[in-house]
Amino acid sequence: MLFNSIDFLIFFPIVTILYFAIPHKYRWFLLLVASCVFYMAFIPAYILFLFALILIDYTAAIFIEKSEGNKRKLYLIVSIFSTCLALFIFKYFNFFNVNFAAVARFFHWNYPIHLLKLILPIGLSFHTFQSLSYVIEVYRKRQKTERNIGIYALYVMFYPQLVSGPIERPYNLIHQFYEKHYFDYKRVTDGLKLMVWGMFKKVVIADRLALFVNQVYNNTGDYSGISLIVATVFFAYQIFCDFSGYSDIAIGSAQVMGFTLMNNFTRPYFAKSVADFWRRWHISLSTWFRDYVYIPLGGNRVSVPRHYFNLFVSFLISGLWHGANWTFLIWGALNGFYIILETMTAGIREKIIWLIRLNKAPLLHKLIQALITFSLITFSWIFFRANSIKDAFYVIANLFAGVPSLIFNLIKNPLAAISEYHNLFLLGQSYREFIIAVLAILLLESFHLLQRKGSVRATFSKLPLLLRWALYIVIVLIILNFGKVSKPFIYFQF
Amino acid sequence: MKKFFIKLTIFLLITLLFQALFLIVYMRSLPQLVALEKAQKEKTDIIYFGDSSDTNYDNKDLDKRSISQMLQEILPDYSMTSISHPAYAADIFLDFCKNMIKQKYYPKVVIIPINMRSFSLSWDKNPGWQFEQEKTILKNKLLFMFFKTIEVFDKNNKRFNEITQGEFENMEVFNGEKAAGIVKDFEKHEFRNYSEENMKNSILYFYMFSLKNDHRKLNSLAEMKKILLENNIKPVFYITSIDYETGERYFTGEFTERLKNNVETIKSALEEDNFKVLDLSMDLKTNFFTQEKYPNEHLNEKGRKYVAEKIGEMIKKDEKEK
Numbered sequence: 001m002l003f004n005s006i007d008f009l010i011f012f013p014i015v016t017i018l019y020f021a022i023p024h025k026y027r028w029f030l031l032l033v034a035s036c037v038f039y040m041a042f043i044p045a046y047i048l049f050l051f052a053l054i055l056i057d058y059t060a061a062i063f064i065e066k067s068e069g070n071k072r073k074l075y076l077i078v079s080i081f082s083t084c085l086a087l088f089i090f091k092y093f094n095f096f097n098v099n100f101a102a103v104a105r106f107f108h109w110n111y112p113i114h115l116l117k118l119i120l121p122i123g124l125s126f127h128t129f130q131s132l133s134y135v136i137e138v139y140r141k142r143q144k145t146e147r148n149i150g151i152y153a154l155y156v157m158f159y160p161q162l163v164s165g166p167i168e169r170p171y172n173l174i175h176q177f178y179e180k181h182y183f184d185y186k187r188v189t190d191g192l193k194l195m196v197w198g199m200f201k202k203v204v205i206a207d208r209l210a211l212f213v214n215q216v217y218n219n220t221g222d223y224s225g226i227s228l229i230v231a232t233v234f235f236a237y238q239i240f241c242d243f244s245g246y247s248d249i250a251i252g253s254a255q256v257m258g259f260t261l262m263n264n265f266t267r268p269y270f271a272k273s274v275a276d277f278w279r280r281w282h283i284s285l286s287t288w289f290r291d292y293v294y295i296p297l298g299g300n301r302v303s304v305p306r307h308y309f310n311l312f313v314s315f316l317i318s319g320l321w322h323g324a325n326w327t328f329l330i331w332g333a334l335n336g337f338y339i340i341l342e343t344m345t346a347g348i349r350e351k352i353i354w355l356i357r358l359n360k361a362p363l364l365h366k367l368i369q370a371l372i373t374f375s376l377i378t379f380s381w382i383f384f385r386a387n388s389i390k391d392a393f394y395v396i397a398n399l400f401a402g403v404p405s406l407i408f409n410l411i412k413n414p415l416a417a418i419s420e421y422h423n424l425f426l427l428g429q430s431y432r433e434f435i436i437a438v439l440a441i442l443l444l445e446s447f448h449l450l451q452r453k454g455s456v457r458a459t460f461s462k463l464p465l466l467l468r469w470a471l472y473i474v475i476v477l478i479i480l481n482f483g484k485v486s487k488p489f490i491y492f493q494f
Numbered sequence: 495m496k497k498f499f500i501k502l503t504i505f506l507l508i509t510l511l512f513q514a515l516f517l518i519v520y521m522r523s524l525p526q527l528v529a530l531e532k533a534q535k536e537k538t539d540i541i542y543f544g545d546s547s548d549t550n551y552d553n554k555d556l557d558k559r560s561i562s563q564m565l566q567e568i569l570p571d572y573s574m575t576s577i578s579h580p581a582y583a584a585d586i587f588l589d590f591c592k593n594m595i596k597q598k599y600y601p602k603v604v605i606i607p608i609n610m611r612s613f614s615l616s617w618d619k620n621p622g623w624q625f626e627q628e629k630t631i632l633k634n635k636l637l638f639m640f641f642k643t644i645e646v647f648d649k650n651n652k653r654f655n656e657i658t659q660g661e662f663e664n665m666e667v668f669n670g671e672k673a674a675g676i677v678k679d680f681e682k683h684e685f686r687n688y689s690e691e692n693m694k695n696s697i698l699y700f701y702m703f704s705l706k707n708d709h710r711k712l713n714s715l716a717e718m719k720k721i722l723l724e725n726n727i728k729p730v731f732y733i734t735s736i737d738y739e740t741g742e743r744y745f746t747g748e749f750t751e752r753l754k755n756n757v758e759t760i761k762s763a764l765e766e767d768n769f770k771v772l773d774l775s776m777d778l779k780t781n782f783f784t785q786e787k788y789p790n791e792h793l794n795e796k797g798r799k800y801v802a803e804k805i806g807e808m809i810k811k812d813e814k815e816k
Contacts, residue, residue: 004647185495203646469505469508476509477512477516480513480642481513481520481642
């Protein structure tokens, strides 16, 4: 079930009303049934596969808790292996198979390709990682096993975050299913406001920007220069609004029922370095890789080359997590390279800043840092969005074609240049769509600027009632009338 | 909880009220609907439905008036309203007619152009040319209150949008009975680039289909004729002129033959002993059209005048016979 669907607009109030209407002891069961219904809206039969995964990890955790030494490790390996095997079969088998066949062709070996025709279960990468975090935490003795299989199943399947996260940790979520949640006016309205804001980001901004981005990235050969730059910058905002919009709806809908899910985004495009960006972007996944890949590899408490290796491997796996395609692998590798370069050059950069006295103008310094970070991250999105490596390299090779002459003409005669070049910006859409898209991005960043000084909701709550309601109504009306036709969330494919 | 539900109800009611106000203003921004409302109020004698072939002109034209404006001059005793939009075709005209009857507005004559290209995939199935919102307003204004909402939140994108872009792009294009590729291949052609290959592909895509007698647009025309006649309104169907000479250049022998066959299919679906379709499909040569490089239905001043006169003659003749 998509959050931006009529089905969810009906499903959510019914589940929430029932949740508060029934006694506490039955609530977990209601949520479990609701989560099954939510999941089965995609491909019903896959629920059996999900149940099987739940059963394996539930049992493995019990065995891990009971055992010590090598046996304990063996149960952990069995659990991780079975979860990863499911992920491999559905998501990576064809990718590795095709690439192996290419290698075989190179060496003139006879290797016929047998591709699996399987549809990827929705949210597989998310709920498998959530399951893995449970068994690993049990193994580390930081989490007690959950004996109620229904509660454990709910931990994996809790519908707000089932298909696209945030990827929760057992110590943050499981205990909440035992707590009694009362109807709290402020919490409910705050949750609803967050859901509306998430919906705004998704249907007004992300789905609108998708029109521009898809036009260019599905026909890359037809575009060059400024059109590619506009499409790539728009994609940076599309993916942010799409995914953070989803996270807001997920966190908001859980909040309405009294649950607190972890924050997934903190104004990422205000980041002052790539490392800072990754502390603000898809936080539940970044911290997952930190806790379960980077630190077990040794983190930064190792030799410098090994530290760089750990960073690189973590980002490479993160790229692969996003999709079985070389474009995602390169995207992950590029981000790993950024971080390593950033770490290596920290001292030199510090000296340059001191030499040019940029440290005397902290605001300008921050602005330059944010702009450089945004440019680097946006550049890496080219690989994330491109349909193939060939397309990605075409975009990179043609990114600045004709841009100097455009800038020269813009300075010389802005009006004539705009009239001559406007089609390069519009990317097949109307002026109206372009203006709404740009205004929506500006509105989004204004909100982010406000957020720097504290909660926007808290600021709004201080406004007079009439003004506050007017604002909420305007946002709802914008969603209802200026939203674009629904598209699945980008992260659903992962 | 009580306080919450009271506030939520008030909030939803106010939002609904503003939504209704917004849509009333929005509906006023659709000139075709405003024109229909005006015609209903003023009880106009003739409704002229049109597409771009009505209004398009050549920059060199001294008289840039549309066909309907020229026709008004020919028929000074009739009051006339033109309801035109580029890519309007039979199905939306049918909804306009149904709405007129529902509103108890019975003009004397309704003029309906039949643009041969409107039966091609490029037009008939193009998601951008389905005019779902106009159709929804014409059918049910109250439903239109939720039009955008349903459009945005309908995961199947099917309730109003009959055809998705993806479905459209993968539809098979035919040259007669022979498959010639999918829409995606043809939509990519850059029409400003008049290369021989592009021109040939454009002509194939727009005109070389074999019209079947169960085509949905043909059904709409037949239904329109039925409901107009039942309500004593005279329908005047005319088949718009096509630059068949250029078509022949690219598909020698085939183009005219296909065009004639398709026109015959239309006539056999609509004509009766006492009811004829005005067939102008092959009346005009290339120099009557605005584009001389590839076949189209956009007429220059001479061409528009010719069509207006022909329609005027037909209406006058019918009037005399009465």
